[in-house]
Amino acid sequence: AADLTADVFLAARGSASGYRxxxxxPVARLFGIARNVLSGHARGLARESGAPARLSGRRLLGDEDVAALEERIDAQRAFRALAEQHAALSEPLRAALDLVVLDQLTPAEAARALGVTQATVRVRLHRARRALRGSAPAQRPVRETHLEVAR
Structure with missing residues (x-):
């Protein structure tokens, strides 16, 4: 408090020539100078306290961290590939697949929703699965396990 008071009066004395x-x-001017000095002091404290926090948030990555990042990158890459394959399907195949796999409807329920026969939905599911497997990389996509459940 004493340092801040001293800073206020030093600032007031330094700017005395500009007083009108x-x-x-004069007391209003002094309060204005005090407000400016105090806010400058608060900004300085915020900068000082933020610097160690920014520096302490950085550390070297261990082998486990690198492996986890690689897994996340591989999973993102596989997801993007599967999303592109899904988008490449024709609308009827994609609609049947989405209803059964994503919305978890039975083929009979999907057939009613699409206004087609259950056999048509089963054929579309088979074609969609075959298209996704045919263009899939050597690894099986993560979502393919859900395709197996939907049969």
């Missing part, structure tokens, strides 16, 4: 009595009372 027609712009307000």
């Amino acid at each position: 009595p027609d712009r307000g009372a």
Whole structure:
């Protein structure tokens, strides 16, 4: 508090030549200077306290961390590939697949929703699965396990 008070009066003395009595009372000017000094001090404290936090948030990655990042990157890559394959399906195949796999409807329920026969839905599911497997990389996509359940 004593340091801040000293800083306020030093700032007031340093800017005394710019004081104009027609712009307000001297005490109002002193309060304005105090507000500016105090806010400058608060900004400085925020910068000082933020620096260690920014520096402490950085550390070297261990082997486990690198492996976890590689797994996430591989999973993202596989997801993007599967999403592209899904988007490449024709609308009827994609609609049947989405209803059964994503919305977890039975083929009979999907057939009613699409206004087609159950056999048509089963054929579309078979074609969609075959298309996804045919263009899939050597690894099986993560979502393919859900395709097996939907049969």
